[in-house]
Amino acid sequence: MGLQIQMNKFFYNVSIAIPLRQTFTYHSTQKIISGTRVAVKFGSKLKLGIVIEEIDATNIQTKLIYQVLDNEPVFSDVELKILTWASDYYHHPIGEVMGTFLPTNLRNVKTVMDVQESFSGHTSPDNSFVKNLTQQQTEAVDILSKLKGFQPTLLYGVTGSGKTEVYIRCIQEQLLQQKSVLLLAPEIALTPQLEQRVAEQFGPSVGMYHSKMTPAKRYKVWKKFRTGEINILIGTRSAAMMSAPKLGLIIVDEEHDASYKQHEGFKFSARDVAIKRAQVLKIPIILGSATPSLRTLRLVDDKKFGLVKLTKRITKQNPPKFSILDINETTLISGLAPQAIEAIDATLKQKKQAMIFINRRGFAPQFICSNCEWRAACNSCESSLVLHHHSERLICHRCDSAFGVPSHCPACNTEQLAVVGTGTEQLEITLQELFPQIPIFRMDKDSTKKANSMESLLAAIHDSKSSILIGTQMLIKGHDFPNLELVVAIDVDQGVTSLHPAAIEEMGQQLIQVAGRAGRSDGNALVLVQSRYAQDKNLLQLKKGNYINFAKSILAERKALNQPPYSFEAIIKAASPKTQTNIDFLEQLRKTIDLKRCIVVGPIPAMQAKLRGSYQHHLVIQAPTRTQLNGMLQDLISVLSKSKNSNKVRWSVDVDPVEF
Numbered sequence: 001m002g003l004q005i006q007m008n009k010f011f012y013n014v015s016i017a018i019p020l021r022q023t024f025t026y027h028s029t030q031k032i033i034s035g036t037r038v039a040v041k042f043g044s045k046l047k048l049g050i051v052i053e054e055i056d057a058t059n060i061q062t063k064l065i066y067q068v069l070d071n072e073p074v075f076s077d078v079e080l081k082i083l084t085w086a087s088d089y090y091h092h093p094i095g096e097v098m099g100t101f102l103p104t105n106l107r108n109v110k111t112v113m114d115v116q117e118s119f120s121g122h123t124s125p126d127n128s129f130v131k132n133l134t135q136q137q138t139e140a141v142d143i144l145s146k147l148k149g150f151q152p153t154l155l156y157g158v159t160g161s162g163k164t165e166v167y168i169r170c171i172q173e174q175l176l177q178q179k180s181v182l183l184l185a186p187e188i189a190l191t192p193q194l195e196q197r198v199a200e201q202f203g204p205s206v207g208m209y210h211s212k213m214t215p216a217k218r219y220k221v222w223k224k225f226r227t228g229e230i231n232i233l234i235g236t237r238s239a240a241m242m243s244a245p246k247l248g249l250i251i252v253d254e255e256h257d258a259s260y261k262q263h264e265g266f267k268f269s270a271r272d273v274a275i276k277r278a279q280v281l282k283i284p285i286i287l288g289s290a291t292p293s294l295r296t297l298r299l300v301d302d303k304k305f306g307l308v309k310l311t312k313r314i315t316k317q318n319p320p321k322f323s324i325l326d327i328n329e330t331t332l333i334s335g336l337a338p339q340a341i342e343a344i345d346a347t348l349k350q351k352k353q354a355m356i357f358i359n360r361r362g363f364a365p366q367f368i369c370s371n372c373e374w375r376a377a378c379n380s381c382e383s384s385l386v387l388h389h390h391s392e393r394l395i396c397h398r399c400d401s402a403f404g405v406p407s408h409c410p411a412c413n414t415e416q417l418a419v420v421g422t423g424t425e426q427l428e429i430t431l432q433e434l435f436p437q438i439p440i441f442r443m444d445k446d447s448t449k450k451a452n453s454m455e456s457l458l459a460a461i462h463d464s465k466s467s468i469l470i471g472t473q474m475l476i477k478g479h480d481f482p483n484l485e486l487v488v489a490i491d492v493d494q495g496v497t498s499l500h501p502a503a504i505e506e507m508g509q510q511l512i513q514v515a516g517r518a519g520r521s522d523g524n525a526l527v528l529v530q531s532r533y534a535q536d537k538n539l540l541q542l543k544k545g546n547y548i549n550f551a552k553s554i555l556a557e558r559k560a561l562n563q564p565p566y567s568f569e570a571i572i573k574a575a576s577p578k579t580q581t582n583i584d585f586l587e588q589l590r591k592t593i594d595l596k597r598c599i600v601v602g603p604i605p606a607m608q609a610k611l612r613g614s615y616q617h618h619l620v621i622q623a624p625t626r627t628q629l630n631g632m633l634q635d636l637i638s639v640l641s642k643s644k645n646s647n648k649v650r651w652s653v654d655v656d657p658v659e660f
Contacts, residue, residue, distance in 0.1 A: 011057035012065070014049035016042055017099035017107070021091075021641065023052055028065040035073030035080055039066045039109040048109045050098050052080065069112050074102065079241060082277050089276075091633050091653040092266050100266045101241040103222045104215035129201070131165055140166050140308045145173040147284035147306075152275060154255075154300050155288040156548070157310030158319065159516020160480075163288045164197050166310070167251050170286065171202070171232060179248025180231040184274055186257035186477070188212065188236055193480055194253060195234055202232055209235035209242065212451075237262055237270035241277065248283055250274050254477065255287035255296060256509055258502075261658045269656060290516055291509035291547050294555055295565040301555075320487070320518045320525030322543040326534035334430035335422030340488045340528050341434065348438055348466050352485035355469040356427055357476060357514045360491060361444040362386035363426045364419035367394055367405070374411035376403075382610040388446070389425045399612045422491065427470050439464050443471035476514040484518045487527045496533045500607060500660060501563070504538055504554060512547045564656075568629045569622050571657045572636065573606070575614040576649040582617035585649045590619060592639050598623040598632055607660050614650070618660065629655075 010031055013023040026040050032051050040049045041063050048069075075083065075098070083101070087094040105111050133141065140155065144166065147153060157163040171181045185194055188210040199206045207221040207230040224230045226243040233242055237260060252260075252271050260271040271287070278285035287296060287305070299305040313319070330337045335358065336344075347354045364387045367376040376385040378396035385394035385403065394403045408415055419426075428442045441461050448454045458479065461469060465483060469475060495507025511529065518525035531539060541550045559566045572589065574582040586603035593600055599622040606616035621636075623629035633653060640646045 011055050011060075011062060013052045013055055014038060014040055014065075015052055015095040015098055016040065016047050016049045017095040018042070018047075019093055019096065021093050021637065023094060024049070025055065025057060025060065025062050026065045027057075027062045028068070030068070032065070032068055033073045034077060035075035037069040037074055037106065039069060041066055046109050048099075048107060050075065050095075052084075052094070067109075069109070074106060074243070076243065078280055079243065082241065082273070082280050085276055085280075086268060086273055089630070090266065090268050090655050091637055092268075096266050097268075100268070101238060103219040105219040129168070131162075133165060133169070134162065134312070134314055136310050136312055137162050137166055137314070140310060141169040143308050144170050144284075144286060149282045150279045150284070151306060152278065152285045152287065152299075152304070153306035153308060154292055154296055155286050155308050155310070156292055157288065157290055158313065159290045159513065160313040160315065161290075161310035162314040163253070163290075163310065164194055165314075167253070167286070167288070168198060168201050170249060170251070171198070174248040175202075175205070175231060177248060179246050180225070180228070180244040181233070181249045181251065182239065182242060182244065182247060182274070183232065183234045183251045183253065184240060184260075184270060185234060185236060185253050186259035188234070198232065198234060205230055206232045206234065209233055209239045211236065211238070237268075240270040240273045247281060250278050250283065250285040252285065252287045254289055256289045256291050256293040257477070258506070258658045261656075263659055267652065267654045272656070291512050292551070294505055294551060294558065297548075297551055297555060298565040319545050320515050320527045322515065322527050322529065322545055324534045324539055324543055325528050325530045326532070327530050328532050334426050335490045336427070336430070336488065337530055340490075340530065343486055343526065343528060344431075344435075344468065344488065347486040348435065348468070350485065351466045353461075353464070353467050353469060353481060353483045354486040354488070355471070355475065355481070355484055355514070355517065356431075357471065357487060357489045357510075358422065358424060358427065358491050359472050359510070360421070360423045361425070361446055361472055362395065362397075362423040363389035363429075364421050364423055366420035368418055368420055369409035369412060369414065369416055370418045371414045371416040372409060372412040374409050380610070380613045381608070383608065386423065387419055389429065390446075398608060424470050424472065431468055431470070435468065439467040441467060441469050443469065443475045445472070445474070448474065473510060476510060476517060479517060481517050485525050487514055487518045487525070489514060489527065489529045492529060493531055493533055496531070496536050496539065502658065505551070508538065508542055508547060508550050508554075511542050512545070515545065562624075567622050567624055568626045569620065569657060570629055570633055571654040571660070572619040572621070573652045573654060574603075574617050574619075574649040575611070575651075577614060579615045579617070581648055582615055585645050585651070586617055586619045588643070588645060589636060589639065592636065593621070593632065597628055620660075
């Protein structure tokens with residue numbers, strides 16, 4: 001008789017990065033650690049999978065795991081727990097959630113990971129510091145460095161109060177304890193001084209991780225942080241789950257920033273994932289901001305978050321004075337009031353810098369025919385095309401479609417074409433004509449496309465004395481301009497009149513942030529806010545320069561109306577080529593909702609009603625508790641997964657939405 005060898009079979013639930021809300025069972029003849037990448041046959045294709053857990057299974061037909069790709073798991077058990085939570089919380093397929101936090105190189109079944117766990121402790125940090133601390137900074141460091149366990153704490157510091165220096169001392173304390181630190185920034189390109197200052201202090205211990213790096217460089221940093229070769233990581237959203245051998249502290253800089261929320265695919269908040277990670281790991285997390293989010297302020301009020309304040313600038317200079325300029329009876333020159341131009345002229349004569357803040361890039365936001373009602377609009381998005389002067393193109397800022405600029409109206413064939421509104425390009429051209437001898441620097445998405453262009457632009461600004469700065473919100477985040485004496489904010493009335501629930505909060509944050517760039521050297525700065533609603537109560541509140549009082553007044557209104565953050569929201573989003581298809585789909589879904597448990601609004605068109613050829617509609621669900629909202633969403637997704645109509649639309653769930 002021949003000798004028969006019985007091979008052991010081990011069964012595993014495997015996540016695969018596909019839009020299905022489930023895992024798949026495969027078997028192997030070898031033991032595989034949870035969190036390990038594997039190659040599996042899915043249909044006729046070979047796909048990347050991640051082993052979630054081993055299960056007991058008998059008498060079921062399963063496919064053999066084709067190949068084990070790693071000697072070490074890419075995610076630890078603790079990280080798998082957090083990722084599973086994220087999948088459940090945001091109601092998103094687990095495979096896509098895990099893929100979000102893998103370096104691009106590791107999302108390919110052909111890549112075999114070459115990481116060896118070699119953590120052997122950190123190098124001793126340098127105890128010498130470039131800057132001395134103020135008394136407030138010293139007190140803040142003393143409190144924050146003593147935090148133990150999960151203690152989320154808001155570091156509220158007015159602009160110029162030195163939050164970065166406090167971060168550095170807290171990082172130093174962790175390094176002395178042989179721990180790693182994760183420092184999240186909303187957009188690396190917008191916070192070069194944060195990067196520069198931390199790297200200046202800790203040198204080779206610091207790594208960067210963001211989308212402007214090549215996949216090879218991101219993978220290299222991922223490996224180094226994972227093995228302890230570097231112990232401080234500065235990164236954007238995808239860095240929120242970066243593996244580290246001994247993570248001791250998470251810092252979320254500019255915690256209020258909407259850029260922490262991803263709007264495509266897996267719609268997660270990196271800030272909230274970081275908070276959950278700190279909770280599971282039982283480590284402190286510091287949330288820093290000069291303009292904290294309403295949600296964070298509510299958690300502080302409820303004593304769930306701690307609070308540390310930095311209320312004084314490190315230069316001891318007074319904050320800039322606010323002035324609201326009523327422009328109702330004013331003839332504007334490229335969006336600027338004559339009083340604003342006079343103020344710019346006076347500032348330049350003092351050999352100081354002036355900044356114009358406008359959150360519109362391009363030359364003009366609308367291109368129209370003054371003879372008929374024709375308006376240049378994107379065929380795919382139905383939004384106005386923006387005229388870009390330098391490239392001589394009409395560009396859709398939603399889908400990036402670009403078109404030539406017509407010489408005649410396509411509707412009536414006249415030559416009476418005109419622009420409406422102002423963008424950064426138009427301001428640049430106008431100010432060059434008004435002040436031909438003065439250097440003008442424009443900072444927006446268009447002027448910073450090339451590699452290192454942001455760094456070069458900032459260096460030129462710092463080297464200049466008398467100059468004009470023009471820019472979008474890129475210009476107001478995290479930058480230090482010592483010679484800036486005047487800020488003119490134009491086109492802010494969208495924040496006053498918008499129906500967007502977060503518009504007022506965002507407007508307040510932007511105005512306080514932009515004001516904070518000015519007057520850091522002598523305390524004589526001025527902020528001119530142009531508005532047609534000069535008596536608006538929110539603008540008048542902001543005029544006082546106290547963001548916390550402004551935020552608390554909005555919180556009081558939200559509480560009275562039971563709006564977030566005093567209730568909890570999610571949106572079921574539907575997109576299809578036909579409006580009625582969306583409406584029918586969402587109406588059918590609405591009928592399954594128990595209206596006694598929540599408030600439902602919709603179906604309603606999204607604020608951007610059409611995008612890339614598809615119409616967008618929403619069903620907004622609001623519940624008094626997060627648990628109730630989560631239960632409602634679980635029920636709805638169960639209905640959707642069984643619905644025959646769900647394949648007629650592209651639907652998704654957005655929990656804690658930022659965009660509507």
